[in-house]
Amino acid sequence: MKFKIACLQMDIAFGNPEQNYKKASELIDQANAQKHDIIVLPELWTTGYDLENLKNTADEKAQEAKVFLKDAAVKYNSHFIGGSVANKTEAGIENTLLVFDKNGEQAGIYSKLHLFKLMDEHLYLAAGKEKGLFSLEGHKFAGLICYDIRFPEWVRAHALHDVEAMFVVAEWPIQRLEHWRALLIARAIENQCFVIACNRAGSDPNNKFAGHSMVIGPWGDVIAEGGEEEEILLAEIDLEEVKEARGKIPIFADRRPELY
Numbered sequence: 001m002k003f004k005i006a007c008l009q010m011d012i013a014f015g016n017p018e019q020n021y022k023k024a025s026e027l028i029d030q031a032n033a034q035k036h037d038i039i040v041l042p043e044l045w046t047t048g049y050d051l052e053n054l055k056n057t058a059d060e061k062a063q064e065a066k067v068f069l070k071d072a073a074v075k076y077n078s079h080f081i082g083g084s085v086a087n088k089t090e091a092g093i094e095n096t097l098l099v100f101d102k103n104g105e106q107a108g109i110y111s112k113l114h115l116f117k118l119m120d121e122h123l124y125l126a127a128g129k130e131k132g133l134f135s136l137e138g139h140k141f142a143g144l145i146c147y148d149i150r151f152p153e154w155v156r157a158h159a160l161h162d163v164e165a166m167f168v169v170a171e172w173p174i175q176r177l178e179h180w181r182a183l184l185i186a187r188a189i190e191n192q193c194f195v196i197a198c199n200r201a202g203s204d205p206n207n208k209f210a211g212h213s214m215v216i217g218p219w220g221d222v223i224a225e226g227g228e229e230e231e232i233l234l235a236e237i238d239l240e241e242v243k244e245a246r247g248k249i250p251i252f253a254d255r256r257p258e259l260y
Contacts, residue, residue, distance in 0.1 A: 007234075008031065009231050012044070020046050040196060042199055043083055043169045051124040058093045081099055092125065093125055094111035097132060097145055101136055111129075142167070145170070156191060159193060159252075166196070167196050169197075177212060181214070186220075191218075199213050202230065211226050214226070214233075
């Protein structure tokens with residue numbers, strides 16, 4: 001099965017949800033001028049890394065984001081990997097990825113498991129505890145958030161559920177751009193699946209971000225890659241390539257987990 005993908009590589013307004021919802025709406029509208037099956041937003045796209053003010057700007061149980069994504073999914077008849085938002089829960093504020101199918105039904109939810117101490121996430125955010133598995137049109141996918149890609153055992157834990165593509169949403173800084181590219185390509189090769197990664201563009205008071213959203217095939221081939229500026233990255237993936245890769249090099253059948 002083939003899916004047309006649009007990654008919205010937004011320049012996020014620091015701590016300004018109203019402005020970011022407006023920007024997201026504009027980019028979604030632009031992307032759907034060509035009709036895409038799956039639209040992907042970046043990490044913390046409603047607030048950016050304005051962590052100190054999340055107590056005021058976080059979305060109560062992610063309700064505002066859920067309504068926005070549900071309405072957009074129905075309006076444009078597209079699936080949404082709704083990036084992640086600051087989600088105010090009973091456990092604290094979580095960095096939560098939301099997935100809605102084209103019928104407006106919530107198909108997945110995942111709160112970031114690995115908190116990035118270099119950007120003080122552990123001081124303001126509560127860590128998630130569940131995997132990011134979900135299905136769209138009968139196909140198994142997974143959602144990951146930024147720092148998660150540095151933990152191959154976490155990525156593999158998803159791949160073992162026959163995941164055909166992994167969606168990564170991020171706010172990855174420019175100084176570690178080469179890590180971003182190398183890690184994403186490695187995760188695709190070692191798990192023999194597509195990796196669709198949507199990073200943000202622009203900067204905030206403390207960081208400049210890398211952009212370079214990427215769509216990578218199960219052989220590690222880069223199908224599409226963005227630049228540093230705000231843009232909509234477009235690509236098409238064919239999930240039959242996953243079966244082909246796994247059939248030629250049977251990594252999963254040859255694993256020896258009893259010795260690991």
